[in-house]
Amino acid sequence: MEAQGEINMIDETKLFNGFYSKKRVLITGHTGFKGSWLTLWLLSLGAKVAGYSLYYPSKPCNFIVCALKKHTINITGDIRDLSSLRAVFQKFKPEIVFHLAAQPIVKRSFEEPKTTFDTNIGGTVNVLECIRITGSVKGAVIITSDKCYRNEERKEGYIETDTLGGDDPYSASKAGAEIVAHAYIKSFFNSGKSARICTVRAGNVIGGGDWAPDRIIPDCIRSFSENKKAIIRNPDAKRPWQHVLEPLSGYLWLGSKLCFNSKLQGESFNFGPAKDVNQSVKEVAEKLSYLWGDGKWLVNKQKRFGKEANLLKLSCDKAARLLHWHPILTFDDTIRMTSEWYKKYYESKENMYLYSIAQIDEYVKQALRRNLSWTRGER
Numbered sequence: 001m002e003a004q005g006e007i008n009m010i011d012e013t014k015l016f017n018g019f020y021s022k023k024r025v026l027i028t029g030h031t032g033f034k035g036s037w038l039t040l041w042l043l044s045l046g047a048k049v050a051g052y053s054l055y056y057p058s059k060p061c062n063f064i065v066c067a068l069k070k071h072t073i074n075i076t077g078d079i080r081d082l083s084s085l086r087a088v089f090q091k092f093k094p095e096i097v098f099h100l101a102a103q104p105i106v107k108r109s110f111e112e113p114k115t116t117f118d119t120n121i122g123g124t125v126n127v128l129e130c131i132r133i134t135g136s137v138k139g140a141v142i143i144t145s146d147k148c149y150r151n152e153e154r155k156e157g158y159i160e161t162d163t164l165g166g167d168d169p170y171s172a173s174k175a176g177a178e179i180v181a182h183a184y185i186k187s188f189f190n191s192g193k194s195a196r197i198c199t200v201r202a203g204n205v206i207g208g209g210d211w212a213p214d215r216i217i218p219d220c221i222r223s224f225s226e227n228k229k230a231i232i233r234n235p236d237a238k239r240p241w242q243h244v245l246e247p248l249s250g251y252l253w254l255g256s257k258l259c260f261n262s263k264l265q266g267e268s269f270n271f272g273p274a275k276d277v278n279q280s281v282k283e284v285a286e287k288l289s290y291l292w293g294d295g296k297w298l299v300n301k302q303k304r305f306g307k308e309a310n311l312l313k314l315s316c317d318k319a320a321r322l323l324h325w326h327p328i329l330t331f332d333d334t335i336r337m338t339s340e341w342y343k344k345y346y347e348s349k350e351n352m353y354l355y356s357i358a359q360i361d362e363y364v365k366q367a368l369r370r371n372l373s374w375t376r377g378e379r
Contacts, residue, residue: 029101062209146203157315208341
């Protein structure tokens with residue numbers, strides 16, 4: 001990690017063609033893990049950010065830890081409440097929308113299937129309906145999940161035209177959100193003056209500030225910080241782990257390009273790590289334990305809930321071809337940055353806003369060294 005005193009060396013507002021500077025951006029689910037990091041990055045890009053969320057998803061919560069409430073227009077509301085959401089659109093008049101609000105926990109989807117479907121499908125309908133009747137919106141990125149694909153446990157990565165589906169409530173709800181989004185796009189956003197909308201899929205996103213239950217990194221960190229043994233399940237399952245900033249760079253780049261390229265209307269994109277990043281849950285626990293210094297863990301041999309996929313991988317060739325987007329972090333980089341963030345929090349609990357911006361700055365510097373398209377200002 002580079003010194004915090006260097007975080008202002010890069011003019012973040014010039015990234016992504018300078019598109020987000022002074023733009024009114026609405027994020028649903030802004031208090032969540034990905035939503036809070038997206039909020040951080042948009043603030044550094046000079047955007048005016050409004051967020052709409054029902055609750056803080058965990059304690060601690062990254063949104064609170066980074067003191068983001070004082071930097072944003074923070075609105076408490078249920079994504080299932082169309083009238084409340086519509087009032088926010090009418091008042092704030094967003095130009096760009098990022099829809100992340102969801103019930104994101106697979107285990108909870110078995111416990112509360114109706115809430116999961118109502119939130120993930122019905123909430124997406126409400127967002128699209130508000131975009132349909134709000135003239136200020138120029139572009140929107142609808143975030144679903146890699147689990148929207150019907151999983152056949154195959155080794156090659158899923159591409160955007162593969163069959164959608166899901167054998168559990170969470171996966172099915174994400175596939176349903178994709179189908180709803182594309183129906184709206186084809187039916188209501190098919191003129192030259194329409195808002196431009198895309199859906200994006202990513203999974204196994206990790207990084208500092210995630211304390212959600214039943215996820216490998218938060219479960220380990222909670223245990224390590226209390227000198228307890230972490231309990232992991234399905235240790236042999238392999239995942240394409242990616243740092244949260246990787247897909248967010250794709251979301252932001254796509255959001256900026258949407259407003260200048262009508263050919264992107266209605267497209268879907270996968271965002272994931274490099275093809276060689278595909279480590280097991282056991283490898284993640286071992287690496288995180290080593291970096292933490294004295295972390296211990298063991299495998300839960302009890303019966304697991306539902307059915308979990310052992311292999312799920314995305315192909316990001318389309319994003320590379322049409323957006324010239326590429327991931328940049330290795331697995332070691334991803335785990336290191338994640339561990340460093342949590343160690344900073346548990347050691348000091350101070351200036352996590354600045355430290356998070358410093359990690360964004362570190363990521364941007366790597367992207368600049370690779371001369372990635374979103375750093376150069378190309379259309």
